[in-house]
Amino acid sequence: MTTLEGFIRANKIRPSDLAAEAGISRTHLYRLRMGKMNAKVTTAVSIRDACHRLLHRHVRITDVFEM
Numbered sequence: 001m002t003t004l005e006g007f008i009r010a011n012k013i014r015p016s017d018l019a020a021e022a023g024i025s026r027t028h029l030y031r032l033r034m035g036k037m038n039a040k041v042t043t044a045v046s047i048r049d050a051c052h053r054l055l056h057r058h059v060r061i062t063d064v065f066e067m
Helices: 003-010 015-022 026-033 041-055
Strands: none
Touching: 003 026, 015 026, 015 041, 026 041
């Protein structure tokens, strides 16, 4: 399980909500969650910011992605 997938599950975030909030497709998010591709820096920041907005708390990039 990737760090992103673990974070999504632990915080009960719906992947479709996260994809919409981050401005990426659900397919792209799925590939990132399953570790089939690596996120570009801009995409990683968009996902981190989306998690911050959905959870209403500070989220570090290392909470969501393994660096």
